[in-house]
Amino acid sequence: MSTVAALRRTVLRARVRVALDTLALALPLGLAACALAWRVRGLADAAVVAAIAVLAAAAAIAWRGRRFDRAWLVSRLDATRRDLDDSAGLLFAEAARLRPLQRLQRARVVERLGARAMPDLRPPWSSRAIGACWLLGGAVAAAALLWPTARPQAPGSAPGAVPAIPGEPRRIEAMLEVTPPAYTGLEATRAPSLDARAPVGSTLRWMLRYAPQPDAVELVFHDGRRLALERDGESWRASERLQGPMLYRVVPHGVTGADRSPLHRLDAIPDQPPRVRVLAPGRSLTLIDDAAAPATLRFEVRDDHGVAAQARLRITRTEGTGENIRFHDHERVLAGRGERRMRVFEARLRPTDFGLQRGEDLVARLEVFDNRAPQPQLARSASVILRWPPEPVLGADGLDGLARQVLPAYFRSQRQIIIDAEALLQERPRLAADEFERRSDAIGVDQRLLRLRYGQFLGEESEGGRTLPTSDLPTSDLPTSDLPTSDQADAEAAGGADDHLHDEAHADGHDHGSADDRAGAGGTPSAPAQDHDHDHAAGPGAPPSDGFGDAGDVLETFGHTHDIPEAATLLDPQTRETLRAALREMWQSELHLRQAVPAEALPYAYRALDLIKQVQQADRIYLQRVGSQLPPIDPSRRMSGKREGIASGALPPLQATAGDAPLAAAWQALDHADADATTTALDALQAWVDEHRDRLDDPLAWLARIEETRQDPGCESCRARLRALLWSGMPRPAGGIGRRAGDGAVERRYLDALGRGEGAP
Structure with missing residues (x-):
């Protein structure tokens, strides 16, 4: 055998040792897991666990054996054989690429390896870990196999069946099939249990088998309703649509005690409406700086069974303020992204595309349906408001008070008067002279009514009323309102020197002044004009009045003083001056409209509108903060024990409903x-x-x-x-504080001291 082959065999032996060591560690754990799964879930689940354990062991063997390669062998040889001079790597190098000195060293390494036996390079066994795994696995497997089980049922018996009596029908099989509605996307299930939990609208199908066969089988529900099963061969079948939770029992005819058999439960899971969440913007009210820049709206919709693929985005633009506000509705259809149970709807809105102006709002709300059939459920998101704020207005800074909104109701009618006047001028060629004058006079009447309504905010009275025949002298040396509040004064300012109207104005007790006092060169009333003197009280040294009583007595009985109009309002001085200027312009506009010259009235009407807008933008008043005034404490009652005048604090006795x-x-x-x-x-x-x-x-x-x-x-x-x-x-009783018994020594001493007026002991 060559040296290289011997080295490869050494590597193989090391890998085998690692594989056996890994199996020794994994085998007890896998067996314990299989025993536990077989005991809890059954044989099929135990087989699945065994397959998973085998795959896990194979993966562990491959992972541990990957480091036993040529580099590991070279390092181990150099570490165990000092005579190789750290040159074991030359054994695996190509001879053609070696230098003469390297080839000489390689020959020496081969010679030295052949002279002695090959060292055992296999890793040692994991003895302690193997012992711990076998102990743990054996304990788990023994516990799973020795754990007591429920008493086995008799063959052919079903859960919840009535104890069989010889000769009576006995249930040998039961099956309940649940088919959820199609829109839920859930699959039908079949189980031997007669209890079920299913979505509302699911179809329930029962299949029961008896031996011997009964005459009839019924399902008796807790509300008294009965459902008869139909026989189909050897089986009894019935179906029912689940509309709500209910209890029922199976009652076969001819079985003793069947009407007392255990109850079975059917739970109906209602379909929840979609849940809409606003992802962007992060706040419900967003102030925008540039209406031309697009704004991104993003909504997340979740549902238990499915969300419709499309949704409606309803957009409302508000126009105006106060009572004269108008709404413009728009609608967009959005397509959702994501899976059926969670979709995201997104839209990019450019506020200028909807005609948004400064001071107006753009309100968006998403409407989405779910997939429930036949009637889907609608859900709406919270409103997202995009507001383009108006131009900032310098208010009354430094005032110590609380701000309240006032004057929001009547600041839009002046614009309508301008529109009506311009429309009348355009139709003038087609109108007769008397019709033109009549319509111009009607617009002037509207201007007068608007002027009077604004005059109320300066402490003035309405027109047309009679006053008491008291003194003609003013009640104060302070200047009064310079605004006319009577139709008679209107006639004088218009230049109509009607004696009857002039006399009637003076008969009312209102010294309106002459037209020259109220109108300057340009026809604008002058400020110092006093046209609202009610003459409620005579000044010092005034001559007696020609009336039927003394001026002071009449004023005290019937009158009211408001000779300083500013004292009757809560407007700041700057706003009052602006409103007073607007009333002067309205006066001139009314004057020319009543004279059938609407073209000359328009400049005054436009200036009045501009001034009214300024008042509208400064529509805040400031009230001084006032602290609470508590009643004074009577020190003579303290620590006296007297309860006269104090309501009883005893609680009524608790009674059950x-x-x-x-x-x-x-x-x-x-x-x-x-x-x-x-x-x-x-x-x-x-x-x-x-x-x-x-x-x-x-x-x-x-x-x-x-x-x-x-x-x-x-x-x-x-x-x-x-x-x-x-x-x-049971309802919880209302809480109460029990009275002190007062029969202890300390309590008696305390009450005696209170009775003697000594205070606490």
């Missing part, structure tokens, strides 16, 4: 061995369960325990299980 009386009665009856009382209590308890199904977590468990106790009233374990359910269903 009348509707829960069957629970208490059943609890007491189950604690005694009286069969009649137990039967009566169980009947009442079953009626209570049927009435309060929504209150209980698992009503079928209650019915099963009641039936179990009814069949065997002497079963202590059955009573204990039913009492446990009763305890979980």
